[in-house]
Amino acid sequence: MGIFKIEGGISLKGEITPQGAKNEALQILCAVLLTPEKVIINNIPDIIDINKLITLLGNLGVKIQKNGPGSFTFQADEVNVGYLETEAFKKEGGSLRGSIMIVGPLLARFGKGYIPKPGGDKIGRRRLDTHFEGFINLGAKFRYNKEDHFYGVEATDGLIGSDMLLDEASVTGTANIVMAAVLAKGKTTIYNAACEPYLQQLCKMMNAMGAKVSGIGSNLLTIEGVESLGGCTHRILPDMVEIGSWIGLAAMTRSEITIKDVSWENLGLIPNVFRKLGITLEKKGDDIYIPSHKDGYQVKTDIDGSILTISDAPWPGFTPDLLSIVLVVATQARGDVLIHQKMFESRLFFVDKLIDMGAKIILCDPHRAVVIGHDFKSRLKATTMSSPDIRAGISLLIAALSAKGTSTIQNIEQIDRGYERIDERLRAIGAKIVRA
Template sequence: MSKYIIEGGHRLNGNIKPQGAKNEALQVISAVLLTSEPVTIHNVPNILDVKNLIDLLRAMNVKVEKIGEHSYRFQADDLDEDYISSADFVARCAGLRGSVLVVGPLLARLGQSYFAKPGGDKIGRRKVDTHISGLSKLGAMIAYNEERQAYYLVTVNGLKGCYMLLDEASVTGTANIIMAASLAEGTTTIYNAACEPYVQQLCRMLSQMGVKIEGIGSNLLRITGTDHIGGADHTILPDMIEVGSFIGMAALTQSELTIKDVSYDNLGIIPDSFRRLGIRLERRGDDIFIPAQDVYEIETNLDGSIPTIADAPWPGLTPDLLSVMLVTATQCRGSVLIHQKMFESRLFFVDRLIDMGAQIMLCDPHRAVVIGLDHKMPLRANNMHSPDIRAGIAMLIAALSAKGMSTIDNIDQIDRGYEAIDTRLSSAGACISRRE
């Protein structure tokens, strides 16, 4: 198992560029299963979750050709249906959260698919109800296989378009249903659909492949199914979560940093959410410039009460950035309530920050009050263990600002979402090394 050794207290400087978006990559790579024609995808992040998904596609006999540092060509013209029904396929899927996204395409194209209980982060329950309900409405029959601990989905006469109102605006649930509906007969209307930029990107790629999709960017989508889906050439957006992570790093280390090529128009409320913590951001073309500041003062509410930063469906704040915003707030001036609505275990990592000297009161599994130290009491170095991707990057941010040498174990979790983060941060002035 690998770990990071971090000497804190060094300021970052210069430029840093975000990787391709993890969440989009998992969706659009899964979508190649819908067609037998070649699909080329650029700006693919070199991270563990994406590597594992590509390896899963290879095991399904998808042809995968790496044509550039971050570009791949896929062709699923000879899928191995025996393997897709095997115990090994189910076991692989169970260890990879992103594998849920192959269910919709496989069901639509082959008429059957296993749906393993998802693995991945240890951040509490992650429901698959929206996926199951939506695919069922399209005509899938569903049974639970006790031996393989997976759902088995099958269609008799193919999928049929319908109207559905999702119980929650699930990103992966929406993506799965969109992909399944692309090969369904008739029109599928999805209300309360997730509309994150990554879902929009999936829709644009499918439109390029010949699927008619109306309402892209809204929570009301209409997908007209087709019996032929062609190839595509698609470029993945920069990762908005990594952009937010770099903003938090710059603030906590009081650094001057330029984040390059961020696709600013697709960041939504993220820049303004960090401004609420007192961080000055300057848009320069498609870059973000963050000047070094002596003080980062949290904005209070108009009535003087403590502000709340909470996650919400897009265009609200993504829950993946709340861990970053929480650790950033520990050295701001003022207090803030962080409300993580979606996952009930994602805030438990704050114990490690408290050990480092942060003043945080964990109210319950979903809420924590952060009392900022205003950089007057630096965080102390600590030995930590990463339970999930976002907690891992929050711990790394804390360690970059702490006095002394910190270690973070189980960094495979960080590798799942951040490409060569140690190398890229070292080039920006951080003192970080990787050890086995």
């Protein structure tokens, strides 16, 4: 396993360009299975989770051609559906949570889809019921093998459009159901659908392929089924979670950083939440400029003077993937913050590592933590720690870059799952970080 050695307490300066969005790429790559024609995708991030999915598609028989950095052509004209029932697939599919989204397009086009229990971050229970209930509503039959945790759906006579109300606004669940519905007979309506920008991108891409999806950007999607889809060219948005990570990094290290080409219209509440922490963000064209916060940053209280609460919610609420970053940034704020992580019950458990570094954090329960800001009067101290998941990993990395002394982060493969060449990109703006 690799480690990062980080010398902290250094102010950084320069420009950094966000990678393509991991969570969009997982959906978009699965959608290439919907057509036998060529699909060109640009701005694909070069990260472990995405590369695993590309390998899985290749093993399924998808023809893959690399056109250049971040650009690939896919053609699923000779898909080997039989691979889904092999032991190799059970092992491969089980190592990646995003693999669940191959089921919808395979079910739509080939009448069956199988998946082992997906892997991914250990951040609490992440149910799959929404996905399979949606498929059942479209006429598929569901089966589950408890012994090897293997899920399957089949629709030998094809899928039929249906009206459905999702029990939760699941992003991957909505994506999976929409991909199944675009080739179903008749009309499908999905109420309480997720409406994240990345899901909007998926719907726009499928419309470019010949699908008929309306209501994009709302929580009510209408899909008129079509007989087949064609090819297209699609560009993935910049990763909003990585953009939030760079904002947090700039604040904690009191650095002057410009984040390039951020797609402001797709950032939602992210800039405002960081502004509530007292962080100055300036919009310069499509860039974010963050000046050096040499005098620190003051947390804003609520109107009645009560403690600021930052919580996650489905889009257009604040993304749960950035709560770990916000928590770390709050450790050096002037003021106190209550972090309320509603969606995942294990995501705050990394705070013990921050407490070891000297942060003042009270973990109230698995979902809530109170952070008492140091206002940079007491620096975090370097330590040795292990990255438990992608978002906690980047948060610990930011803490280490701001801390006094040299820190070691183990299990950095977790960070590499979601952040492309992060050590190289940080060194380019002055960070002292070594991969060993």
